[in-house]
Amino acid sequence: MTMSVRGDRREVQTAQPTVALAVRTREEFLRQRMSEIEMFVANGVDPRALLRFVVLDVANSEKLQKCTQESIYLALLACAITGLEPGSVRGEAYLVPFMVKGVHIAQFMPGWKGLVKLARESGMVRGVVANVVCERDEIEIDLGTANSVVHKPSLAPDRGPVIGAYAIATMNDGFHEIEWIDRRDLDEIKAVATARGASPAWTD
Numbered sequence: 001m002t003m004s005v006r007g008d009r010r011e012v013q014t015a016q017p018t019v020a021l022a023v024r025t026r027e028e029f030l031r032q033r034m035s036e037i038e039m040f041v042a043n044g045v046d047p048r049a050l051l052r053f054v055v056l057d058v059a060n061s062e063k064l065q066k067c068t069q070e071s072i073y074l075a076l077l078a079c080a081i082t083g084l085e086p087g088s089v090r091g092e093a094y095l096v097p098f099m100v101k102g103v104h105i106a107q108f109m110p111g112w113k114g115l116v117k118l119a120r121e122s123g124m125v126r127g128v129v130a131n132v133v134c135e136r137d138e139i140e141i142d143l144g145t146a147n148s149v150v151h152k153p154s155l156a157p158d159r160g161p162v163i164g165a166y167a168i169a170t171m172n173d174g175f176h177e178i179e180w181i182d183r184r185d186l187d188e189i190k191a192v193a194t195a196r197g198a199s200p201a202w203t204d
Helices: 002-031 034-040 047-060 069-082 112-121 183-194
Strands: 093-100 103-110 125-134 138-142 148-152 162-171 176-182
Touching (some): 002 034, 034 047, 047 069
Antiparallel strands (some): 162 176
């Protein structure tokens, strides 16, 4: 028993420097390209903040630590161009690890908060809300002349499986744009996404 515990400790001690090295080398790779990132940054976003958020995500994700430095840089560059800050702290965009032809790569993906931010910055949208609908919820959607959604989530501990989702955009003139998507379409989107490689965004 004692030998097993000591063995676990040796494995942890070995893993820690490996993780630190993976994070440090990727951070240095990005720092060397800060001047390029600063050229593309948009919407007043601080490029140094972008770097901090990315490094934090890499430090907390074993899968991102395996991704190529070039793919992480390109994903960060996409964040700079769109003006979206990456990571779970902000939720505007994410660096999602994929396995493509045996190579670990990070891909930029905007989060729903980022899409709402871009919509508002367009000057055409006042606000956006989105929700998932579960089997035990009460939902009434009228996409005709009423153009309305009445959604009453179930208060039960288990709302049942997800059956669909909707988004409502309030335009500057007060008109509501409503988009409904059912579970079948959600699954089809998932299938398209996972076809590019396994991603924790779906599998975890």
